[in-house]
Amino acid sequence: MKPNRTLQVTALGVGFAFLYIPILSLVVYSFNESQLVTVWTHFSTRWYAALAQDDELITAFWLSLRIALLTAFASVFIGTWAGFVLARMGRFRGATLFSGMINAPLVIPEVIQGISLLLLFIEMGKWIGWPERRGFVTIWIGHVMLCMSYVAIIVQSRVRELNPSLEEAALDLGATPFKVFFAITLPLISQALMAGWLLSFTLSIDDLVLSAFLSGPGSTTLPLVVFSRVRLGLNPEMNALATLFIGVVTVGVIGINYFMLRAEKRRLAGLA
Template identity: 95%
Template structure:
């Protein structure tokens, strides 16, 4: 084996070890009976049982899940429209402004976005009476504002790579532009939509900064609860929670990749 190849493998191994050994240790210590996170005593599932009895964590989890699902679907709808406009409509009047508005949430710090939306909702509450308080809706709006930009960029890059002859052939055969979009374009960009959905879901359920500004009494999301507890010290229950998330995400990614690869093979077989 060549020396350069050996050095590359060593560097790769060190990189993966740096990334995954902490995660592995977290999973191992989630089965530790001791209340001291870094002191192993014996195997136990007591922290998973304690997690199942923690009403605050369970309530915050379901709130975060509902917000993340709503954010993912709304972001895909709005982001797909925005990305399609950026990729196909050319440089229309106001194109630069439209592009800047789509890309702004990607570069503006979340702290600034959170403060801006908070002030907006406060003034709207004074003048319009809505929203009456901060909760599910205000957090959802903030997350959609952030996530739709990521979806728009993903969809824009995918639409630009499409072969326009397929859509042109459908138009020549008498299909309407709307029919072409749903029958031809949408299936071709389905993987980009799935990627945008997953990214939006992940960003939403993991968001802390925007949620901190846009949440109110009775609408505390899971990241806020975890952050407030970790600040007071490491808790073995958090290890159990993190392990469950790792397991769910791993299974979800494997399943989604399997179906995406199978769909891609079918599409390639159909083209061939």
């Protein structure tokens, strides 16, 4: 093996070890009988049973899941149109402002965004009576504001890579712009939409800062519950929860990659 090759393999191995050894240790200690997360006694699933009986965590999980699903769909819907406009509409009056507003959530710290939205909702409540209190809807709005920017950037990059001759041919044959978008453009950017959906879902279900500012009584998300408990000390129950998340995410990523590769193979076979 050449020296450069050896160095590359070593660096790659160290990087993977740095990333995955902590995750592996977390999974292993989730099956630990001891209440001390760093002291192994013997194998047990007691913390998974305790997790199933933890009403606070289960309630917070379902709330975070609902918010994340709605955020992902709304972000893809809004971000797709925004990205398409940025990629295809060229220069128009207000284009710089529009682009800046789309990109702003990517560079503004979440603390600033959370404070801004909190003040906005407070003033709206004074003037129009909505929202009456912070909760599910306010968290969802904040997450959509953040995630749609990521989707718009992903879609914009993918649309710019497309060959416009396909859409132009469809227009020449009499198809309307909307028909061209839904019949040709949308299938071609479907992988970008899937990537944007997954990224939005992950950012939403993992968000702590915005949720802390926009949540209210009875609307505590899972990251807020976990953070409040971890501050008081490590709990093996958190290891069990994290292991379940790792398992679900791993299965989901493998499944989505499998279907995306199959779709790409079918597309290439159709072009051959």
